[in-house]
Amino acid sequence: MQAFREFVLKVHQRCNLACDYCYVYELADQSWRDRPAAMDRTVWQAAARRIGEHARIHDLTRVDIVLHGGEPLLAGRSALIALITDVRAAVPGARFSTQTNGALLDAPMLAALAAHGVRIGVSLDGPPEHHDRHRRHRDGRGSHLLAARALRLLAGHPAYAGILCTIDPATDPVAVYESLMTYRPPAIDLLLPHANWANPPGPGYAEWLIAVFDRWYGAPRRETGIRLFEELINLVLGGTSRSDQVGLSPVAVVVIESDGTIEQGDSLKSTYPGAGATGLTVFDHDFDAAARHPGIVARQSGRAALAESCLACPVHDICGGGHYAHRWHPGGGFRNPSVYCAELRRLIDHVGARVAADLRGIRT
Structure with missing residues (x-):
């Protein structure tokens, strides 16, 4: 049984934006409607006790706590600080991070x-004309101005974790990358939109990613970290991955919803209603019970969870079947290739060729 090392606390279930690709609000699973808007103290204290118990049983020296939503900063400063204090009392070595759309990140919130x-990450999808295509308020107003303000506040700050960017192949990839770099991010996460065989994506993702990879990899100095590319390079060189987008490393993440229910990864909400449910709560169950849940076992089983066509592919150890949610087919569950299979293969082959060429150059 694989221990959990990352715990996602859904501190606030609602959001102040209405991004059209959001897997929580816009896709298949609408269970957020039946949950409390904000996590109550009794919930986070119960979760903290369970996390502390799990860390002691499995002798974990590192535990990551992600404050998530919806928009986590809607919980407010006082509630967030109370939660962090309570969790840290139960899990002394816990490391905290949050991902925000930036709208509520002002100087007092940052200082607190x-x-x-x-550590604070901000979601930004590029320059205004690109970002505001998808990340808008409910009345249609764009949100780039607020995200940019937050990133200017964070630039150079020790709490700055980086930028999360969801890919849109209709945008100019190099222009998007260079616009993100104006905010001096220590790291960038490039995410494929959550799609599956019931709702397949359009074309162009491989070309978009390859263009950014070449711009990033070919720079005369290291400008920032891009997790997807770094993980692929590690895998091409025979290493392992810490990402759930590629590679076969077991998933070590679990979600605690605002009402205390324990769920699998949020991304499964993009597939069908109840896909991430376990039937467990932090009030009545420990995290070992969650680790034994068949859905979580499947996500942690690596090669054994891959489709036959994946196992026959020469890069399956690198691809890892792609993101688990992207494998779902309404007639065949999750034992399928990623709906991004062809795109991932082109990207992996390109990254492998660039790395191999550099290694040949070093040897000669």
Whole structure:
């Protein structure tokens, strides 16, 4: 049984934006409607006790706590600090992070979170004309101005974790990358939109990613970290991955919803209603019970969870079948290739060729 090392706390179930690709609000699973808007103290204290118990049983030296939503900053400064204090009392070595759309990240919020050791990432999809295509308020107004303000506030700050960017192949990839770099991010996460065989994506993702990879990899100095590319390079060189987008490393993440229910990864909400449910709560169950859940066992079983066609592919150890949610087919569950299979293969072959060429150059 694989221990959990990352715990996602859904501190606030609602959001102040209405991004059209959001897997929580816009896709298949609408269970957020039946849950409390904000996590109550009794919930986070119960979760903290369970996390502390899990860390002691499995002798974990590192535990990551992600404050998530919806938009986590809607919980407010006082609630967030109370939660962090309570969790840290039960899990002394916990490391905290949060991912925000930036709308509520002002100087007082930044100071409060940073004082309690919270690392902060901001979601930004490129320059205004690209970002505001998808990440808008409910009345249609774009949100780039607010995200940019937050990133200017974070630039150079020790709490700055980086930028999360969801890929849109209709945008100019190099323009998007260079616009993100104006905010001096220490790291960038490039995410494929959550799609599956019932709702397949359009074309162009491989070309978009390859263009950004070439711009990033060919730079005269290291400008930032891009997790997807770094993980692929590690895998091409025979290493392992810490990402759930590629590779065969077991998933070590679990979600605690605002009402205390324990769920699998949020991304499964993009497939069908109840896909991430376990039937467990932090009030009545420990995390070992969650680790034994068949859905979580499947996500942790690596090669054994791959489709036959994946196992026959020469890069399956690198691809890892792609993101688990992207494998879902309404007639065949999750034992399928990623709906991005062809795109991932082109990207992996390109990254492998660039790395191999550099290694040949070193040897000669």
